[in-house]
Amino acid sequence: MSKWIKQFLMAGLAGLIRPKHNRKYSLETKVAAVKAYLSSAYSNQELLQRYQIRNISQLHQWVISYNSGNLTVNQTTRKRARRMGRKVTFDEKKSIVQWTIDHDNNYKAAAEKYNVSYQRVYSWVRKYQENNDWAALKDNRGRNKGKEPTNELERLRKKVRELEAREREREVQIAFAKKLVEIRNREVDRPDDIKQFRK
Numbered sequence: 001m002s003k004w005i006k007q008f009l010m011a012g013l014a015g016l017i018r019p020k021h022n023r024k025y026s027l028e029t030k031v032a033a034v035k036a037y038l039s040s041a042y043s044n045q046e047l048l049q050r051y052q053i054r055n056i057s058q059l060h061q062w063v064i065s066y067n068s069g070n071l072t073v074n075q076t077t078r079k080r081a082r083r084m085g086r087k088v089t090f091d092e093k094k095s096i097v098q099w100t101i102d103h104d105n106n107y108k109a110a111a112e113k114y115n116v117s118y119q120r121v122y123s124w125v126r127k128y129q130e131n132n133d134w135a136a137l138k139d140n141r142g143r144n145k146g147k148e149p150t151n152e153l154e155r156l157r158k159k160v161r162e163l164e165a166r167e168r169e170r171e172v173q174i175a176f177a178k179k180l181v182e183i184r185n186r187e188v189d190r191p192d193d194i195k196q197f198r199k
Helices: 002-016 027-039 044-051 056-067 090-102 107-114 118-131 152-186
Strands: none
Touching: 027 044, 027 056, 044 056, 090 107, 090 118, 107 118
């Protein structure tokens, strides 16, 4: 609470708004603030107001960095955008898998040679070797969605998946109800209070 009061006194209502990005200070501002702090010419509150610093701990960090000769300006870092893997045809996958197997499962070399990720090469080789069937490399995502099972085995598998999903949902609901009772019981001040819930 006292921190909010200080921020309000320093910058008004704007001081209470949490900024979306960290504020950046120039090296000159940091050095001037540190020197003023070390000279004891100003109180902490005056320093925060004078140099528009949100928190005294920030200034303390600058002092530590300054004393060790590491005070610098923070460089802005951009998040690296994740590069999407290129589309690979079924025939290309077969060629990549065959090449990898012929070269003693050298996934790294295959990834570099065919410009795909190591993980994709590894995954394709594993899929092929598990079934010893090229059809395992086909991309069937979304093709079976909404299709009704065509034989008894598929119908039974679908039924099992549905039952498992229902069971998981029921377990989550029970766990949630127990947690809710536990939280409500924590709010009861006296053990003999009639508001006590039973599990």
